[in-house]
Amino acid sequence: MKILITGSRGQLGNEFSVLAPAYPDFSFIFTDIAELDITSEPDIDLLVKQEKPAVIINCAAYTAVDKAEQEDNLAFLINATAVGNLARVASKYNALLVHISTDYVFDGKGFKPYVEDAPTNPVSLYAKSKHAGEQQVQSYANRAIILRTSWLYSEFGNNFVKTMMKYGRERGQLNVVFDQTGTPTYARDLAETILEIIQKQPVPEGVEVFHYSNEGVASWYDFAKEIIEISNISCKINPIETKDYPLPAVRPFYSVFNKAKIKHRFKIEIPYWKDSLRECLGRMNQE
Numbered sequence: 001m002k003i004l005i006t007g008s009r010g011q012l013g014n015e016f017s018v019l020a021p022a023y024p025d026f027s028f029i030f031t032d033i034a035e036l037d038i039t040s041e042p043d044i045d046l047l048v049k050q051e052k053p054a055v056i057i058n059c060a061a062y063t064a065v066d067k068a069e070q071e072d073n074l075a076f077l078i079n080a081t082a083v084g085n086l087a088r089v090a091s092k093y094n095a096l097l098v099h100i101s102t103d104y105v106f107d108g109k110g111f112k113p114y115v116e117d118a119p120t121n122p123v124s125l126y127a128k129s130k131h132a133g134e135q136q137v138q139s140y141a142n143r144a145i146i147l148r149t150s151w152l153y154s155e156f157g158n159n160f161v162k163t164m165m166k167y168g169r170e171r172g173q174l175n176v177v178f179d180q181t182g183t184p185t186y187a188r189d190l191a192e193t194i195l196e197i198i199q200k201q202p203v204p205e206g207v208e209v210f211h212y213s214n215e216g217v218a219s220w221y222d223f224a225k226e227i228i229e230i231s232n233i234s235c236k237i238n239p240i241e242t243k244d245y246p247l248p249a250v251r252p253f254y255s256v257f258n259k260a261k262i263k264h265r266f267k268i269e270i271p272y273w274k275d276s277l278r279e280c281l282g283r284m285n286q287e
């Protein structure tokens with residue numbers, strides 16, 4: 001089975017390259033913006049027509065959450081309009097589209113883990129652009145999975161784990177917010193889950209939304225403490241409130257997912273976030 005990966009040089013996209021040798025039944029076409037700019041529907045059409053992938057996994061995105069408050073046109077172009085391009089082409093050639101979305105589609109005012117059909121209410125412009133992307137999939141895809149994930153990190157790209165390690169080594173103490181709660185997700189676990197889902201045919205007809213993060217719950221403060229402790233970095237982490245660390249984009253205060261649907265449907269087990277973090281840091285330290 002042929003799988004087209006877009007955004008393959010991002011955090012999630014890179015994980016598929018690492019996993020590829022373990023899935024000999026799949027052949028992968030890895031593309032990032034240089035090989036396939038998803039804002040061009042004719043380019044997507046040409047590639048899909050030639051290669052005929054059975055599955056398109058969209059890892060391409062505009063992910064600069066704070067910059068999106070200024071660059072909203074670009075964020076909407078990549079996170080929404082371009083997703084519509086992918087959805088239309090996938091439908092035209094009968095490919096399954098796996099699209100990645102975010103916990104930010106919720107406003108974070110809840111206090112119970114969000115189920116897939118909980119009312120959405122994106123607040124920041126990044127969140128609105130990702131929400132619009134989901135709507136594009138719903139409008140144009142015949143067969144698609146929208147996978148919402150949260151607090152993604154990996155050995156690749158820039159993320160909170162690397163930022164904490166860098167600043168933790170440079171500074172004696174760090175202030176980190178403790179009043180935003182969610183769940184970290186190791187991009188390797190997410191990539192593996194996507195490949196397992198694809199293997200477990202039949203995949204759903206129509207468009208279905210699933211939630212995936214690692215297991216458990218943490219604040220950014222808890223996440224930072226764990227990163228610093230596992231990495232044996234000598235740095236004090238101070239809990240602070242969001243109001244004391246203002247950023248351009250508003251984040252949800254609570255964005256924990258209910259993952260019962262994905263676990264039951266595909267019979268998967270999800271690793272606890274601290275175990276996955278330990279694994280990722282172990283790999284980072286080997287390099």
Ligand SMILES: NC(=O)c1ccc[n+]([C@@H]2O[C@H](COP(=O)([O-])OP(=O)(O)OC[C@H]3O[C@@H](n4cnc5c(N)ncnc54)[C@H](OP(=O)(O)O)[C@@H]3O)[C@@H](O)[C@H]2O)c1
Nearest residue numbers: 007009010011012033037038060061063100102149151152
């Ligand atoms: N990161 C998180 O904490 C988080 C949380 C929840 C959900 N998500 C979602 O998870 C998915 C994967 O996120 P990630 O962290 O792996 O993202 P990432 O590291 O920012 O990777 C995105 C990739 O897409 C590329 N790209 C940008 N514009 C493109 C275009 N027009 N055509 C093709 N490729 C393009 C980027 O290239 P450049 O780097 O050159 O722009 C980058 O290589 C995204 O949908 C994101 O919204 C992420």
